[in-house]
Amino acid sequence: MQAKFLENEFWYGGAVYESYKQPIGEEDSVEWDFRENPTANQIMPLFLSTKGRYIWSEKGFQIQFHKGMIQAEGDCEILLKEGYDSLRGAYLEAMKQHFPFHEIRLSKRFFEAPVYNTWIEMTFYQEQNRILEYARGILEHGLPTGILMIDDGWSPYYGKWQFRKDNFPEARKMIEELHKMGFQVMVWICPFITPDTVEYRETRDKHLLIETPEGKPRILEWWNGYSAALDLTNPKALEWLKGQLDVLQEMGIDGFKFDAGDSYYYTEGDRLYKKANTDELSRLWAAFGEQYAFNELRVCFKTGGYSLMQRLCDKHHTWDERGIGGLMPGMLLQGLTGHPFGSPDMIGGGEYLSFQENSGECFDAELFVRYCEIAALMPVMQFSAAPWRLLGKEDYEKVLAAMKVREKYLPVLLETVQYAYETGEPVVRHMEYVFPGQGMEKTMNQFMIGDKLLVAPVMQKGVTSRMVQLPRGMWKLEDRILESNGEEWSLNSEKGLLVLEKIEK
Structure with missing residues (x-):
C-alpha cells in the first residue's frame, strides 16, 4: 500500500508506547515494524488521520511515513479508507468496521x-501484615477506599495460584478484613509456570503447555527468569487456570491483574493446540481476562473494544517521555486505538528502584505530585508508592488537593465513562478529536474529558504556569470567564492542574 499525505494531514496510531513520536506530519520521517508487538504496551494495526482517513490491517505490518509519503506492507491486505471528514469520523468508522466494542462488563469501581x-511498597515480598498495614495507612492518611491489588510475590511460585502459607497464614481472614475496610481485592497472575514443580509436571503431561517443534515444553525467558507457558489456544489449559482462579474468588478475591503475556516472550513456530502467532497468544491472554469485572492488562495486540482496564507500561520516575512526559501522549493514543478505560501507570512511576531505601537522591517530590495531578482526571487513578511515607506535609496536602479536584469533576468523568461503555468513544480525547480544524493537531500535552472539560496539567519542574491552546468559544476557569478565538493563553496554576469548562451559548 502506498499513499500521499493530504495537505496539513497528521496521523496517529499503532503502538501506544510510541505515542511521544506522534502525530506524524508530512515533514516527518518514521518507520515502524509492527509485525510482532515490539513494545510493552497496547498495539493496534490501525492509523488514523486528521483528514478522515484510516489504515487498517488484520495483522501487524511494517509502515513508513517519509516526507509526505506512506508505505505499508505485510502478509495480509492493508486497507486505506477515506472520506470520513475528521479524526473523529475516521475513528468511529474504523471502530464500526474493525473493532466494534464488546459488552463492557468492567466494574465502575x-x-x-x-x-x-x-x-x-513490597515488590516481591508480599506479606499479609504489611498489606493490612498499607490498607490502614491509606485510610489513616485521609485517602478513600478503592481497589487494592496484591502484586507479584503472594504465591509460592508461578502456576500455583494460592497464597503462600508462610507470608499469608490467614489469607481468607485478611481478605475479609480488607473488604470490611471498603476495599475490593485483586491479585497478580501471569500465564507462566515455574519448571520442576507439581503444576509444571501436570500441565506438561496433559499437553497444556506451549511446546517446541520437537514436542518438549518451551522454557521461555522473561523478566522474572525462565518459565514454561500455558498454551492459551487450548481450551483445557484455560479451564485448568480458571479452576484455580475460581477457588480464589470463592475465598473473596474480586479479580486479577493479568501481567506478562508480551508477544516477544513467545517463539514463532512453536507447537500449539491451534495455530497462532505470538501476537495472537498475547491477545488470547487479554481475551481470557475479559470475563472478570475486575481486571488489569498492560500489553495486548488488537484488543480495541475489549472490556479491559488497560494500564500504561511501567514509567520511570523522570520528567522525560520515559516518565511523566509519556503519560498524556500514551493516554491519548490509548483512546484513539480503542482502549478508553486506561490508567497512566502508578503515580510517581512503576519503576520501583527510585522508591527504595538509599534512593533519596533519585526521588523528586515535585515530580510525584505532578504525576498525581495528571492522574487525578484520567479514567483510573492508581497509587502504589505510599505518598504519606515519601512526602512532607506540604507536598502531601497537594496530593489531597488533587483528590478533591477528582471528587469535584467525578460526575463528568463518570458520565463520559458511561458514554464510552455505550459508544466506544474515548474518555480522554485529543483536542483535534473534539475541535477539528482549529490547529491543535500537534497538541499532546492537554486533553478533553468528553467534549466539555479541558484539562491542562503542568509537567515541567519548578513551573506554575503554562500555555494552553484554548478552542474558540467561552470557557470557565475557576471564577474567570475566558473568551477565546482559538489562540494560546498563558495561564497560572499554583495547584499544577488547570481545568476549564466549556460554556455553551
Whole structure:
C-alpha cells in the first residue's frame, strides 16, 4: 500500500508506547515494524488521520511515513479508507468496521475510587501484615477506599495460584478484613509456570503447555527468569487456570491483574493446540481476562473494544517521555486505538528502584505530585508508592488537593465513562478529536474529558504556569470567564492542574 499525505494531514496510531513520536506530519520521517508487538504496551494495526482517513490491517505490518509519503506492507491486505471528514469520523468508522466494542462488563469501581497497588511498597515480598498495614495507612492518611491489588510475590511460585502459607497464614481472614475496610481485592497472575514443580509436571503431561517443534515444553525467558507457558489456544489449559482462579474468588478475591503475556516472550513456530502467532497468544491472554469485572492488562495486540482496564507500561520516575512526559501522549493514543478505560501507570512511576531505601537522591517530590495531578482526571487513578511515607506535609496536602479536584469533576468523568461503555468513544480525547480544524493537531500535552472539560496539567519542574491552546468559544476557569478565538493563553496554576469548562451559548 502506498499513499500521499493530504495537505496539513497528521496521523496517529499503532503502538501506544510510541505515542511521544506522534502525530506524524508530512515533514516527518518514521518507520515502524509492527509485525510482532515490539513494545510493552497496547498495539493496534490501525492509523488514523486528521483528514478522515484510516489504515487498517488484520495483522501487524511494517509502515513508513517519509516526507509526505506512506508505505505499508505485510502478509495480509492493508486497507486505506477515506472520506470520513475528521479524526473523529475516521475513528468511529474504523471502530464500526474493525473493532466494534464488546459488552463492557468492567466494574465502575475503577473510575469511582482509586486503585492501590502493593508493588512499590513490597515488590516481591508480599506479606499479609504489611498489606493490612498499607490498607490502614491509606485510610489513616485521609485517602478513600478503592481497589487494592496484591502484586507479584503472594504465591509460592508461578502456576500455583494460592497464597503462600508462610507470608499469608490467614489469607481468607485478611481478605475479609480488607473488604470490611471498603476495599475490593485483586491479585497478580501471569500465564507462566515455574519448571520442576507439581503444576509444571501436570500441565506438561496433559499437553497444556506451549511446546517446541520437537514436542518438549518451551522454557521461555522473561523478566522474572525462565518459565514454561500455558498454551492459551487450548481450551483445557484455560479451564485448568480458571479452576484455580475460581477457588480464589470463592475465598473473596474480586479479580486479577493479568501481567506478562508480551508477544516477544513467545517463539514463532512453536507447537500449539491451534495455530497462532505470538501476537495472537498475547491477545488470547487479554481475551481470557475479559470475563472478570475486575481486571488489569498492560500489553495486548488488537484488543480495541475489549472490556479491559488497560494500564500504561511501567514509567520511570523522570520528567522525560520515559516518565511523566509519556503519560498524556500514551493516554491519548490509548483512546484513539480503542482502549478508553486506561490508567497512566502508578503515580510517581512503576519503576520501583527510585522508591527504595538509599534512593533519596533519585526521588523528586515535585515530580510525584505532578504525576498525581495528571492522574487525578484520567479514567483510573492508581497509587502504589505510599505518598504519606515519601512526602512532607506540604507536598502531601497537594496530593489531597488533587483528590478533591477528582471528587469535584467525578460526575463528568463518570458520565463520559458511561458514554464510552455505550459508544466506544474515548474518555480522554485529543483536542483535534473534539475541535477539528482549529490547529491543535500537534497538541499532546492537554486533553478533553468528553467534549466539555479541558484539562491542562503542568509537567515541567519548578513551573506554575503554562500555555494552553484554548478552542474558540467561552470557557470557565475557576471564577474567570475566558473568551477565546482559538489562540494560546498563558495561564497560572499554583495547584499544577488547570481545568476549564466549556460554556455553551
